[in-house]
Amino acid sequence: MSVRRAVSGAVFLSFLVAIPAGAAPRPPDQTRLHVRNGVIEVSWLKSPDDPLDVAGYEVVRGVFTTGPFQSVCTTIKGAISCCDRNAQPEKTYYYKVRALGYADAGHSEFTPVVEGVLPTPPVASR
Secondary structure, three states, X not given: OOHHHHHHHHHHHHHHHHOOOOOOOOOOEXXXXXXXXXXXXXXXXXXXXXXOOOOEEEEEEEOOOOOOOEEEEEOOOOOOEEEEOOOOEOOEEEEXXXXXOOHXXXXXXXXXXXXXXXXXXXXXXX
């Protein structure tokens, strides 16, 4: 076996060992809210680990910044938004998002909380 082949093999193996198996993905970034057609749309930038280590995303909401939070939706990998169709007008909600890993990998930390209010729909004039 040549020294060159042994060194390149060692570098390759050390690279594989350095990556922890089943590590949780990193969180998404830049969570934003948009009010569209009577719903609150939560959007984000994908995790840097999407698509290899991300199975999907979970969006949660609460009525206080500290929770408790309930799941609004769970998406597939590659998703960048989710609509909260159950938000009530004139009520303030707090949302955050996390990336979900595969199997035993767990999930990322949540994004910082963002706040949104669904306005009262305009009354139709006759």
